[in-house]
Amino acid sequence: MSDSERFVLGYDIGGTKVAVCVADSTGKILADDRLASGAISAYETVLPDMIALGKRLVGEAGLQMSDIKACGVCAPGPLDLVGGRIMKSPNLEWDAVPIRDDLSQGLGAPTFLDNDANAGVLAEWFFGSAKGLKDVIYLTMSTGVGGGVVTGGHLMQGTTGIAAELGHVILDVNGPICGCGMLGCLEAYCGGRNVALRVQAALRDRPDHALLKLPGVDGKIENVNYQVLREGYKREIPLAIEMWEEACMRLAQGIGIYMVTFNPELIVLGTLAFYSGDLLMEPVQRYLPRFAWPEFRNACRLGITALGHKIGELAGISVALYGLYEAGEWELPSAD
Ligand SMILES: [Zn+2]
Incomplete structure (x- = not known):
């Protein structure tokens, strides 16, 4: 399987929005959208919206959910990376939500969670x-x-x-x-x-x-x-x-x-x-x-940083790709 045929779904959770994108493993974004800030509230409401938007974007990219090898979630701290939980999220009133397992179940794809800064070093490492x-x-x-x-x-x-x-x-x-x-x-x-x-x-x-x-x-x-x-x-x-x-x-x-x-x-x-x-x-x-x-x-x-603003949109997919890399299912891109 070539890298351009390996697809991932990325979620970037910010203070006022959730940005979602589908990409191939060269970092090429195939479809993206966001949950508007007004729509963001209780976790119980946001989670189904996140899953639905992810699935819709996969369709818009011309793919099936079975094409998605992994999903990555990037969120500001504090996180419980061992338990896959967002402990608190500014403006979202979320409290110890098990987002990694919930998304994994809802999407049917292995899901990984990490914070902004870790996602940043991964994005620079893979694409920058x-x-x-x-x-x-x-x-x-x-x-x-x-x-x-x-x-x-x-x-x-x-x-x-x-x-x-x-x-x-x-x-x-x-x-x-x-x-x-x-x-x-x-x-x-x-x-x-x-x-x-x-x-x-x-x-x-x-x-x-x-x-x-x-x-x-x-x-x-x-x-x-x-x-x-x-x-x-x-x-x-x-x-x-x-x-x-x-x-x-x-x-x-x-x-x-x-x-x-x-x-x-x-x-x-x-x-x-x-x-x-x-x-x-x-x-x-x-x-x-x-x-x-x-x-x-x-x-x-x-x-x-060579990525500038792009680092945000690459954050979620970088977390997904790192999960694949650690599982031995994806190789690091070589230097240009
Ligand atoms: Zn300090």
Whole structure:
């Protein structure tokens, strides 16, 4: 069976929607649709809709359900990967729902569940810049920071399935508070939301600050976000330089820890790096020698996601394909 004849069904569960797609194992999307946000409510209502939409899309792709080799579900945490349950889902009021087994039963296909960051490293590994590699790390970087680690050709999942929480490595015990409740996590320094909050705090009692005069800010502290800080850095506003450099130095610290721990050949940075480019990568590279030996740095390339927005739509099918790969039913794509 060639790869283009091996079909999978992917579900990507977000805060306000469920995106569903049918794809072949080269990542080509054959049919896709989503459950509108208004339609999302209790699990008991959503589950039959998810199954019906999946089946409809399989038909639209010109396939039978028996052509679907696996189904993958990608959801934000917290998940119980061992039990295949979504423990809580923001905006969905779901509580410990056994989605993996329910979908598997409803669709009649083996179903696999994983979180956003693990799905992200799988998508980069199968379809993006990590094709053909065996030791890769992916950092989702948007409002928060998540991580996925492929080591020795396998996704690292840990003993209870919660491995690779790379955003919650603690960089300073006296550091700023993180959304997780701990102090000094990498996410507290580098996550988009926390960076914005830290800049906002620094601007309090400084109503005339140059950052508040940037386009789109209108003098309002609450309009200051990550993008505003980046713009300030570009314009060489001293406070912005100081805070941007600190965020980059802390990111380099985290990356150094990952290099020393996993000795990867590639670390891929997600959304914030995708939009910031060299403004982020240059300072991170500059600080990195403080945090990892040359032996680690020389072995590892630091890259930006090649998939960009596509990573979301490839997430569910990547989880499905990884299930097939671990079962010995699918081979990894080779490097281009
Ligand atoms: Zn944390």
